[in-house]
Amino acid sequence: MKDEGIVEYVQALKDQGVVHHIGFSSHTPEAANRILDDGICDMMMFSINPAYEFELSEKTDAGSQNQRNALYQRCQREGVGISVMKPFFAGKLLDAQASPFGRKLSIMQCIQFALDRPAVLSVVPGPSNAGEMEELLRYLDCTAEDRDYSILASEKLKATVMGNCVYCSHCQPCPAGIDIALVNKCYDLAKAGDLMARGHYDKLRLHASDCLHCLHCDDHCPFAVKQSDRMSEIASFFGF
Ligand code: SF4
Ligand code: SF4
Structure with a gap:
């Protein structure tokens, strides 16, 4: 062309x-x-x-x-x-x-x-x-x-694709009210160098630091994401 x-x-x-x-x-x-x-x-x-x-x-x-x-x-x-x-x-x-x-x-x-x-x-x-x-x-x-x-999510999926948040929101409701999928998406984008993702994260009503570590999401994630740990990681990355 x-x-x-x-x-x-x-x-x-x-x-x-x-x-x-x-x-x-x-x-x-x-x-x-x-x-x-x-x-x-x-x-x-x-x-x-x-x-x-x-x-x-x-x-x-x-x-x-x-x-x-x-x-x-x-x-x-x-x-x-x-x-x-x-x-x-x-x-x-x-x-x-x-x-x-x-x-x-x-x-x-x-x-x-x-x-x-x-x-x-x-x-x-x-x-x-x-x-x-x-x-x-x-x-x-x-x-x-x-x-x-x-x-x-099933046994057909390779181990390599499990453990990654796919933003499906199946782990809702979060007792703390966190939009888990959106928090994860902002984090993944920010880590990949998207400067606007940090701004989007800032504007969320609740952040990873609001996590109660109740493990509800860990227990309900079909994709084997250790979301409670990830919330700590995300809070530490963004500072809140
Ligand atoms: S943690 Fe699991 S259930 Fe929750 S949005 Fe991510 S992939 Fe879906
Ligand atoms: S561990 Fe945190 S993010 Fe997960 S459901 Fe509980 S409060 Fe919500």
């Missing part, structure tokens, strides 16, 4: 105010990072679903969980919004026989999973008729229980 002058052409349109945002689509962290290195794009379409995130896909270039997380964190840090494609893993996650988790997920769970990744602004499934569109729109009225994707 660079050789053909397309980038310069689109950049010129942006400078003139004709184009407001420049984006690209990719399926692999490596390619996406190369494009982001040019600093031209502020929008990325990227395939995100639990099969890719938990390394249960055959796709060899989907990257590891760490590589993918690092990409989302980079996008958040650099102000690049992510629009998600393939949230249902080509429909396989909605079918118990085809799902690599050995169980069927709902549309709501898949959408919520994608929306919980850093920098994600929208999810763009491809409904083929009005009925499918109505199914998707049910997300807007569904309950927190409908959206809870913690059933993803």
